[in-house]
Amino acid sequence: MNDAALFKNLYRYDGSTEGLLSAVSHILRHEEDPESIELRQQEGTLFSEGVFIATDPVRADELIERFSKRFPHNARDLLYCIYAEREGMETPLLHYIHLVARHGAGVRAYLTHPDVHAVQSLAKKVGREVHRFKGLLRFSMLEDGSYLAQMEPDFNIIQPVSRFFTRRLGDQNWFIYDVKRSLVSRWDRSALEFGTLESFHTPEFSAEEHEVRALWKTFFRHVSIPDRKNERLQKSNMPMKYWKYLIEKS
Amino acid sequence: METLEKLQVLAGSARYDASCASSGSTRSGGKASLGHASQGGICHSWSDDGRCISLLKVLLSNDCSYDCAYCVNRRSNPVQRTSFEVQELVDLTISFYRRNYIEGLFLSSAVLKNPDHTMERMVGVVRKLRQEERFAGYIHMKVIPGSSQELVGEAGLFADRVSVNIELPSGSSLNLLAPQKDKQSILTPMAFLGETIGNSLMERRKNPKAPRFSPAGQSTQMIIGASPESDLQILRLSQGLYRTMNLKRVYYSAFVPLTSDNRLPVLVTPPLQREHRLYQADWLLRNYGFNAEEILSDDYPFLEERIDPKAAWALRHPEFFPVDLNRAEYAMLLRVPGIGVTSARRIVSARRFAVLTPEGLKKIGVVMKRARFFIALSGRSVEKLHDRPSLIFRKLLAAENQPQKTTIKQRQLTLPGLE
Numbered sequence: 001m002n003d004a005a006l007f008k009n010l011y012r013y014d015g016s017t018e019g020l021l022s023a024v025s026h027i028l029r030h031e032e033d034p035e036s037i038e039l040r041q042q043e044g045t046l047f048s049e050g051v052f053i054a055t056d057p058v059r060a061d062e063l064i065e066r067f068s069k070r071f072p073h074n075a076r077d078l079l080y081c082i083y084a085e086r087e088g089m090e091t092p093l094l095h096y097i098h099l100v101a102r103h104g105a106g107v108r109a110y111l112t113h114p115d116v117h118a119v120q121s122l123a124k125k126v127g128r129e130v131h132r133f134k135g136l137l138r139f140s141m142l143e144d145g146s147y148l149a150q151m152e153p154d155f156n157i158i159q160p161v162s163r164f165f166t167r168r169l170g171d172q173n174w175f176i177y178d179v180k181r182s183l184v185s186r187w188d189r190s191a192l193e194f195g196t197l198e199s200f201h202t203p204e205f206s207a208e209e210h211e212v213r214a215l216w217k218t219f220f221r222h223v224s225i226p227d228r229k230n231e232r233l234q235k236s237n238m239p240m241k242y243w244k245y246l247i248e249k250s
Numbered sequence: 251m252e253t254l255e256k257l258q259v260l261a262g263s264a265r266y267d268a269s270c271a272s273s274g275s276t277r278s279g280g281k282a283s284l285g286h287a288s289q290g291g292i293c294h295s296w297s298d299d300g301r302c303i304s305l306l307k308v309l310l311s312n313d314c315s316y317d318c319a320y321c322v323n324r325r326s327n328p329v330q331r332t333s334f335e336v337q338e339l340v341d342l343t344i345s346f347y348r349r350n351y352i353e354g355l356f357l358s359s360a361v362l363k364n365p366d367h368t369m370e371r372m373v374g375v376v377r378k379l380r381q382e383e384r385f386a387g388y389i390h391m392k393v394i395p396g397s398s399q400e401l402v403g404e405a406g407l408f409a410d411r412v413s414v415n416i417e418l419p420s421g422s423s424l425n426l427l428a429p430q431k432d433k434q435s436i437l438t439p440m441a442f443l444g445e446t447i448g449n450s451l452m453e454r455r456k457n458p459k460a461p462r463f464s465p466a467g468q469s470t471q472m473i474i475g476a477s478p479e480s481d482l483q484i485l486r487l488s489q490g491l492y493r494t495m496n497l498k499r500v501y502y503s504a505f506v507p508l509t510s511d512n513r514l515p516v517l518v519t520p521p522l523q524r525e526h527r528l529y530q531a532d533w534l535l536r537n538y539g540f541n542a543e544e545i546l547s548d549d550y551p552f553l554e555e556r557i558d559p560k561a562a563w564a565l566r567h568p569e570f571f572p573v574d575l576n577r578a579e580y581a582m583l584l585r586v587p588g589i590g591v592t593s594a595r596r597i598v599s600a601r602r603f604a605v606l607t608p609e610g611l612k613k614i615g616v617v618m619k620r621a622r623f624f625i626a627l628s629g630r631s632v633e634k635l636h637d638r639p640s641l642i643f644r645k646l647l648a649a650e651n652q653p654q655k656t657t658i659k660q661r662q663l664t665l666p667g668l669e
Contacts, residue, residue: 109602110604112600112613117613131290131292135292147348147349170279170281170283172284189282214254215257215342216346222265223261223262223264225301228299228504228522233300237302
């Protein structure tokens with residue numbers, strides 16, 4: 001394939017989620033063979049090859065809404081891949097959405113297709129981290145009685161994690177803070193809000209917090225059977241990258 | 251005694267209960283409430299022995315009036331005795347749950363005074379959690395053998411899972427090692443639970459608002475290696491329990507020698523590898539359509555410790571292989587070593603789109619280092635060794651043993667008493 005032919009099949013978008021969805025929507029409407037199309041993020045250079053598709057929030061919303069309604073499971077794969085914020089996933093996502101639109105939800109089982117496999121396995125990794133944080137996130141009680149949890153996940157999963165805790169810890173005020181991305185979510189017993197933080201000072205914990213932490217550490221130490229000690233298994237189930245905010249491990 | 255000290259004692263004596271599952275139940279307290287249980291279960295931490303911590307696993311009391319030889323809490327063992335107050339344990343559960351340390355409570359107990367007295371206090375804890383604190387997290391409760399049926403029935407209404415430990419795989423071992431317990435006091439509540447759980451499920455099919463009874467089912471636990479039963483006897487017992495008692499899981503707990511008693515065998519280390527193989531065989535019973543007599547026979551009453559029970563079965567039955575993955579039906583796929591429930595399902599759906607190839611199988615998740623000796627793709631065997639089980643056995647060992655050897659070595663280094 002020569003360069004000209006290559007550029008003809010290349011589209012660009014501005015790097016935002018909405019931009020990505022706008023471009024996918026455009027390609028699905030205007031291209032006859034989306035499987036031959038490549039989609040990449042716009043580069044900073046003045047002249048970059050490929051056709052740039054401007055972001056159109058209306059089209060993006062429309063696409064995601066129709067897709068979620070008809071194919072809820074596939075929409076979850078799509079969303080999780082977006083949370084992964086991984087470069088180079090645009091083309092597999094485009095092809096995946098196209099395949100689902102053409103063949104239906106059952107495409108999830110077509111694991112031998114490289115793009116389906118790429119999307120599914122990335123979505124699975126993100127899903128696994130979401131699941132891990134449902135268990136590993138630790139809340140601490142502040143002086144005013146509200147709770148704060150800090151985390152540094154690999155993927156940008158503050159949204160699904162926060163939504164989970166609105167159902168679980170519904171009757172307490174809490175914050176979840178993604179330290180790496182400076183993102184924060186807040187639950188006030190009725191509504192969930194997301195935002196970004198400019199600066200962060202660790203607030204004072206309540207007196208009760210210190211007591212409960214000591215109790216938890218004690219429990220953690222004594223629930224383990226000394227004759228079965230197996231740190232390798234412990235680390236493989238609970239990788240050390242998550243230990244920083246675990247009370248029982250710090 | 252302070253709560254902290256009590257927790258030390260009562261968590262330390264509850265740790266020999268293997269079950270920590272928090273799955274199988276969905277529960278929600280409604281809007282802006284505390285707690286919910288999720289179907290798949292969630293692990294919150296992993297202790298230094300590598301086991302998952304999902305529930306606050308404690309005894310209500312370790313002040314036991316029984317004297318079971320295998321148990322750390324038996325009356326003749328000189329350990330510190332203590333009990334939680336009802337409110338104390340309720341507060342502890344809630345404050346752990348609010349910080350997302352735990353998925354809920356696992357409540358067991360030694361026999362404090364008598365079975366009914368103990369069971370009443372245990373039910374008191376879960377009643378308070380559910381009715382006063384409106385706690386909708388997961389609760390697993392143990393039945394004290396010999397307690398009244400009314401109390402067991404009440405426990406089932408509050409807890410997500412209620413279970414009775416069978417402790418030892420035969421009535422005679424129970425008589426020898428746990429003279430105050432008898433087979434009937436264990437099997438009666440188990441049968442009662444099985445029946446009530448079944449009835450409640452049927453009732454709720456007709457009327458979704460009918461009360462739930464132990465919605466995550468019941469489980470049990472037996473101790474492996476404290477008594478002379480063979481693996482075949484153990485698997486037959488488990489199979490019988492699954493078939494007749496509506497049981498979700500049987501847990502096997504490698505016997506940890508905590509005491510010298512001339513009724514007990516002398517073990518250097520807990521039989522962890524045997525426990526591991528029993529769990530694998532148990533999986534075959536529940537999810538793979540095997541029965542105990544296929545896995546073992548009177549001529550081979552113990553599981554092969556070097557390879558997994560499914561591979562061992564496959565080597566004894568070369569007439570079943572190779573299995574053609576592009577044609578074979580689901581039940582047959584499940585019998586192939588290296589193919590699990592997930593990959594068997596994926597194979598069935600993936601071959602609707604395209605013919606399967608060895609590369610495709612890897613993507614699907616088939617463990618090729620085991621499966622390769624037993625499969626064919628569109629009429630062609632992947633490895634032509636089906637008629638030579640002994641050679642396959644050696645190759646399987648070579649493929650598996652690298653990591654396994656190191657784990658066994660590590661285990662032998664951590665002898666009790668040396669730490």
